[in-house]
Amino acid sequence: xxxxxxxxxxxxxxxxxxxxxxxxxxxxxxxxxxxxxxxxxxxxxxxxxxxxxxxxxxxxxxxxxxxxxxxxxxxxxxxxxxxxxxxxxxxxxxxxxxxxxxxxxxxxxxxxxxxx
Amino acid sequence: xxxxxxxxxxxxxxxxxxxxxxxxxxxxxxxxxxxxxxxxxxxxxxxxxxxxxxxxxxxxxxxxxxxxxxxxxxxxxxxxxxxxxxxxxxxxxxxxxxxxxxxxxxxxxxx
Numbered sequence: 459x460x461x462x463x464x465x466x467x468x469x470x471x472x473x474x475x476x477x478x479x480x481x482x483x484x485x486x487x488x489x490x491x492x493x494x495x496x497x498x499x500x501x502x503x504x505x506x507x508x509x510x511x512x513x514x515x516x517x518x519x520x521x522x523x524x525x526x527x528x529x530x531x532x533x534x535x536x537x538x539x540x541x542x543x544x545x546x547x548x549x550x551x552x553x554x555x556x557x558x559x560x561x562x563x564x565x566x567x568x569x570x571x572x573x574x
Numbered sequence: 575x576x577x578x579x580x581x582x583x584x585x586x587x588x589x590x591x592x593x594x595x596x597x598x599x600x601x602x603x604x605x606x607x608x609x610x611x612x613x614x615x616x617x618x619x620x621x622x623x624x625x626x627x628x629x630x631x632x633x634x635x636x637x638x639x640x641x642x643x644x645x646x647x648x649x650x651x652x653x654x655x656x657x658x659x660x661x662x663x664x665x666x667x668x669x670x671x672x673x674x675x676x677x678x679x680x681x682x683x684x685x
Contacts, residue, residue, distance in 0.1 A: 498582065498677065499677050500664070500676050500677045501673075562623075565617030565618050568617050
């Protein structure tokens with residue numbers, strides 16, 4: 459079974475530039491998550507989709523971050539304009555259902571962003 | 575104060591040692607508790623999950639939850655160099671699907 463695919467793996471941009479990350483979840487997984495992991499910290503949820511609807515985006519900095527999941531499959535996370543503090547790993551994850559119990563969340567390898 | 579506290583380590587042990595990793599939390603609504611392992615430059619992978627209080631064993635790994643103390647533990651028996659990674663605890667409340675992670679403990683098992 460193919461895992462969660464993310465691209466690009468690494469990106470270096472200057473502050474105030476824009477960047478977009480793409481995620482393809484495991485086939486058949488209805489729930490997709492974007493997490494931000496700053497070096498030395500645990501992942502923090504940015505946004506959660508159930509099919510193509512947003513379930514939770516309470517921690518998404520909406521003035522600069524946006525995400526979409528068209529047709530309930532692939533997803534794109536965009537940052538515009540980027541700030542130095544956005545340097546982090548952006549992890550995409552997916553699960554079969556939306557509830558926690560019994561629904562293992564599978565993570566991709568992450569997209570590493572450095573803002574200079 | 576963070577909702578979930580975890581000692582960042584690093585924790586260095588000799589091969590074959592018993593490792594104890596711990597997290598404390600403040601939110602009494604947390605009911606689901608998980609441990610993830612994260613190798614360098616990889617995404618987290620689920621190791622163990624438990625519901626409410628109690629113990630769960632899976633091979634060399636044992637997870638314990640003490641809700642009265644708001645304290646969870648992961649024990650690794652007969653540790654191997656391949657266990658060297660960052661271990662993240664994660665938890666969530668009933669009806670709230672998002673996971674709240676600890677900051678992770680870096681473990682190094684010396685051959």
